[in-house]
Structures are given as C-alpha cells and as structure tokens.
Amino acid sequence: MLQPPKVRSVRIAGLGVFLPELRVLSSDLDQKFGVAPGMTARATGVAERRYVQDETTEQMGAKAARRALADARIDAGDVDVVIAAATSPRQLIPCTAVFMQRELNLPEGRSRCFDVDATCLSWLVAVDIAANYIAAGQAKTVLVITSETASCSLNVSEPESAGLFGDAAVAAVLTPSGGSDSQLGHVLFETHSSGAEMAQFRGAGTRHHPNDPATAPEMNMFQMHGRSIFRMASRIGPPFMDRFMRDAGASHADFDAVVPHQASRLGLEAISSMFGFPRERIISNLATRGNCIAASIPLALAEGVSSGQIGRGNRVLLMGTGAGLTLGAMDLVF
DSSP, X not given: OOOOOOOBOEEEEEEEXXXXXXXXXXXXXXXXXXXXXTHHHHHHOOSEEEEOSSOOHHHHHHHHHHHXXXXXXXXXXXXXXXXXXXXXXXXXXXXXXXXXXXXXXXXXXXXXXXXXXXXXXXXXXXXXXXXXXXXXXXXXXXXXXEEEOOGGGOOTTOHHHHTTBOOEXXXXXXXXXXXXXXXXXXXXXXXXXXXXXXXXXXXXXXXXXXXXXXXXXXXXXXXXXXXHHHHHHXXXXXXXXXXXXXXXXXXXXXXXXXXXXXXXXXXXXXXXXXXXXOGGGBOOOHHHHOBOGGGHHHHHHHHHHHTTSSOTTOEEEEEEEETTTEEEEEEEEO
C-alpha cells in the first residue's frame, strides 16, 4: 500500500495573473445562445467572464509569468524548469512550455520545458511534480504556467456549459522554503474512468484526426454533461475527502482557507453542504471569472492572496475535479 509522501519544504515564492481585457456579460451570452434573458446567469452563477481577443496562449502565460517572477524577486535566468499546465495548448507539437521559454526570452538550454495536461487539475499536478523536483534537489526554481483559452471551442448548442467558461493565465514560482513555514503536505489524486465521456473534446487526436473527412465540426467543440459530473462527484467525493483528511492527519478546522476549482455554482455550494467547510473560508471568484479550467484554482488562490483572505503561514486546502473523472486535493501551507 502506498504511503503518503513526506512533507516537502517548498514555497510558492511568487504568483502572477493575466486577464484579457474583454469582459463578456451573461446578458451578452443570452443573446448569443438565443435563450431567455437571465438564463445564463441563473444556470451558471457567472455574471461575467473574460475572453481573449488578440492575445495568444504564450503571450498570456508570459505576462503572468513575468508578474510571478517579479513577485518572487527572482530573475528569469534562474528558472530551472518550465511547466505549462493547461488543457488548451498552443499546438500539439512541440509542447507549449517551449513557446513560453521563447516568449519569456529565457536562456536557451538553461531550463527544461514540458507540458502537463490533467484538465482542470493540471495546475495541482504540476505543482506536485515541481515540488518533487525541488525536494529531490533536481531544481531550485520551477515556473508553473497555466494559460487557458476556453472561449475558442465553446459549443453554443450547450448553453449551460458554454456559459460557464472564461479565459485567464496564472503563473507560480516554486522554490525551496528557505527557512519559512511554507510547505507542501499531503496530495491525493484519484481517477474514475467510467466518467470519461462526461466531459470531453473528441477532436484533434488520432481517433478523430483533423485530416479525416469523417471528423465533424462538433467534434472540435467541448462537450460536458454537468449534472452527470455533479452526481458522480457527489457519490465519490465524500469518501475521497475522508481518505485525504485521514492521510493528511487533518480536520476541517485545521484549514484557514479552501480554494476549490470553480467548476460550477452547484459544485461550489457542495463544498460547504457536502464536505462541511464554513462558507466564509471558501474562496470563490466564479461570478466574475467563470470556470477558467486549469487556471481556475491558481486564479482563485492568487486573488485570495491579493484580497488578504490568504496570508503567509496559512494552511490552505486546494481541491477540485477534472475530466476523467479525476478528484484531487492538496494540503499547502502558503
């Protein structure tokens, strides 16, 4: 039986955010989707979200990364590893992290670059990997960049899911704790592949290749059965969280803040009703940002820090679901 990993002395030294300027109101989407006024906001809990205009994936990520490096007071030339953690790559080959290195003008050959795609949990998985690099002495500075453009592949025939999503980029600089209280504790992921078809993007792969004349346009649009995901997560989520708490040696009262994936209004309400966390400790920006896929958790974390809801030394629970269906939770002392 696998044992929980030891605490890793790792610190999120800096955070940076980039949001596209274009604000898209739910009332705008009501007209676009051809639904009754107010339906998008009621169905999603999102009042507005940001959409890209001319911004590219690597431009958004690089802007967030520069802000994160400045926040950490670390020179870009000191970055050992660049991890692009997102579901919307610039292109299939090479990996998006390569283009991030170029956009940031990082010294060639100085940093290793690769991508992580665990859908909405990509940032959590990348932070876990980065912590392992640092704990093993293989890196001192890891840059995790999550740049998501959801707006280009939304399916207007599914207004309840299409109205959920927004675009954003977030970057985090991870370093050794250096004598501070910061640390990464227990991390747990579980995948239940019976839920694989509940959220999917069928196109762009080998099964429905772009050059195959049988590939239909709707295969290149995101599909999600939100209520099916919620029902499945409601069933497997509580025992998952019980295992996480037990292995982390923690109780609900031990966490100063809970930063969930901003999956949906129903999902956020369940954090309190299903798992028992006080509402005042739950960080939520769904109403103004929407679901920003893998950028969702780090964006809520960064905005929680900037608002003063999360401070140095606070114990934070980061948690969420991703397509697959995958559950994830992370115990972080910020």
